[in-house]
Amino acid sequence: MSHLPTHIDFRANTQHVPPHMPPSVQKATTKFLGNRASLVELLGAAQWAALRQAGHDIRWHGITHLDRYLTQLEEQVTRAGGHVHWARDAAEARQIVLDIAQQHNVKSVVKVKSMATEEIDLNHALHDNGIQALETDLGEYIVQLAGVGPSHIIVPAVHLTKEGIADLFHEKLGVDAPPDPIKLAAIARSRLREAFLSAEMGVSGANFMVAETGTIVLVTNEGNGRMCTTLPPLHVAVVGIDKVVPDWESLTVLLKLLARSATGQKISTYTSFITGPRRVEGESGPQEFHLVLLDNGRTRILKDEVARQTMLCIRCGACLNVCPVYNNVGGHAYGWVYSGPIGSILSPQLLGTQVAADLPFASSLCGACADICPVKIPIPDVLLRLRHRVVEGDHVEGPTAPPIIRAAAEVGTTAFGLPGLYRFGSSVLNVIQAPLRRDGWLPDLPPPLNRWTMARPFPAFDNDFRAWWRARAYDKQAPREDRRKIGLALIVAGLLAVVIGRLFRRKDGSR
Ligand code: SF4
Secondary structure, three states: OOOOOOOOOHHHHHOOOOOOHHHHHHHHHHHHHHHHHHHHHHHOHHHHHHHHHHHHHHHHHHHOOHHHHHHHHHHHHHHOOOEEEEEOOHHHHHHHHHHHHHHOOOOEEEEOOOHHHHHOOHHHHHHHOOOEEEEOOHHHHHHHHHOOOOOOOOOOOOOOOHHHHHHHHHHHHOOOOOOOHHHHHHHHHHHHHHHHHHOOEEEEOOOEEEOOOOEEEEEEOOOHHHHHHHOOOEEEEEEEHHHEEOOHHHHHHHHHHHHHHHOOOOOOOEEEEEOOOOOOOOOOOOOEEEEEEEOOOHHHHOOOOOHHHHHHOOOOOHHHHHOHHHHHHOHHHHOOOOOHHHHHHHHHHHHOHHHHOOHHHOOOOOOHHHHHOOOOOOHHHHHHHHHHHHHHOOOOOOOOOOHHHHHHHHHHHHHHHOHHHHHHHHHHHHHHOHHHOEOOEEOOOOOOOHHHHOOOOEEOOOOOHHHHHHHHHHOOOOOHHHHHHHHHHHHHHHHHHHHHHHHHHHHHOOO
16 A cells, blocks of 8 residues: 555644754754855865756756667666666556565565655555565664654655654664664664665665666665665666666766765765676676666656756755755655655655645745755746646646635736736725734734734735835935935936937938
């Protein structure tokens, strides 16, 4: 059975954020941002800008030529002795992995951290079929023990304190666990080592897939990725089709951008390249290698010329680190595996706006995410595009906002388009707001507008802008300085008009 969400209520989720969570998250994100800033400074602003542009161009070329590069990738993986499977959606992908596991009589699986397998809810599917899947990335191991999903793309347990993890280990593993990160890691390591040696199948995702050689690339900071992909006799990689890149030259650019943007490292501790299964007996590596290419809504995302830029993402997590909303509500408020700004644009497109209509609105549109994104995804533009989809519908999906919101949007559009109606509306608002007004603010609006005033007051409508402008321009009491500046500006404009007029007459040859 799948545990995919059927409805995400972002606002309700934010009500359950534990008090310790924002400080834990902010401590980690501040550190990542600081490390990243130092490395960008070291490289120089011009070099970094050029690298970002190159990364953007490579990703854009890749996602707009998926047919070419995925076909090439399939040929190369097959030539290297691997098997390629195509999954249209999450259910198909789960079934493919299950079939492979059952054909090989697999009972235990070790996993590398992978957003694609989180996306298809693979662990529950394996568990429901009697197969134990153990996460081996330390953060994923912790959130699996806690029975929750990851709260950050690259740091799954970022919302937890060391004291919380110690309590969790004590409760779930029955060990005396001190709140010391080194000792906690040692406890996890001793448990995981046994699992690496006994598992019959390793499951991973991939950060990239190189079409020219059929190589999948895993970027990690723990050695677990190599253990999972070399010790068990069977390796299955589930990877989104958007992860394909043309060649090794392109990969070099993206690896530089990924490590610096994610954790502020020049290069991650482990970068593994896997091309098919082992070639000869005695060589390290699995006897069989399967690559499951996951669509699950990605080709639908490509249909929209603005929203398709979401597919450029290399899952570095920098937009989460810099986002003021994410830093205050944490990843679980986003209701699914992808959180922060990338979650706000990716989840509604993968799950549909019927399920995740709230998420494009879970942003202040400050633009910090677009400024930091290493592949230059204009996230605020995509958010606005998706807001439009939710309210008015487009060629990808029909409108999903409640009828009252859509009616209010229609009224707003009409009112702003007709100056007379706008002026009349402004005057009526002045009267309506009078009983609610307190010192120039509206602190307590009635539903549905109280969703705003529950968090902060709304500024009262003072007058319409045109009336204010007219009053200001003709006010006999305006400061003398203002009138002097206006006079000067008029004289300069007059002189310019005379000079330009003369120049034109000369050009014409007229007197
Ligand atoms: S949207 Fe950009 S910043 Fe955010 S995770 Fe993706 S690549 Fe990184």
